[in-house]
Amino acid sequence: xxxxxxxxxxxxxxxxxxxxxxxxxxxxxxxxxxxxxxxxxxxxxxxxxxxxxxxxxxxxxxxx
Numbered sequence: 001x002x003x004x005x006x007x008x009x010x011x012x013x014x015x016x017x018x019x020x021x022x023x024x025x026x027x028x029x030x031x032x033x034x035x036x037x038x039x040x041x042x043x044x045x046x047x048x049x050x051x052x053x054x055x056x057x058x059x060x061x062x063x064x
Contacts (some may be wrong), residue, residue, distance in 0.1 A: 007032035016061075017044030022051070029057030037061040 011028040015021030017039035025035045029052055037052075039045040042063045052059045 003030070004032040010034045010036060012036045012038065014038045017041045017048050022048045025052065025059070026055065026057070029055060029059065034058040035060075038064060040064050 006028055009032070011025070011033040013021050013025040013028070013035055016025045016035070016037035018041070021039065022044075025037055025048065029035045035052060035057055037045060037048060037059060038061075039048070040063070045061050045063055049059060049061045
């Protein structure tokens with residue numbers, strides 16, 4: 001894994017509340033990207049945001 005491969009970049013991740021979307025947001029964040037998370041499910045989106053906070057990922061979230 002390249003810790004800063006996406007440093008200074010922003011990634012928009014749809015379906016970020018669970019599954020592949022959440023895993024993608026976590027991975028991009030761990031590699032230095034600022035993650036913008038979007039999902040229809042507010043509860044799952046909140047859980048994903050909490051998980052990213054624990055990882056120290058810069059993020060914002062936007063329920064649809």
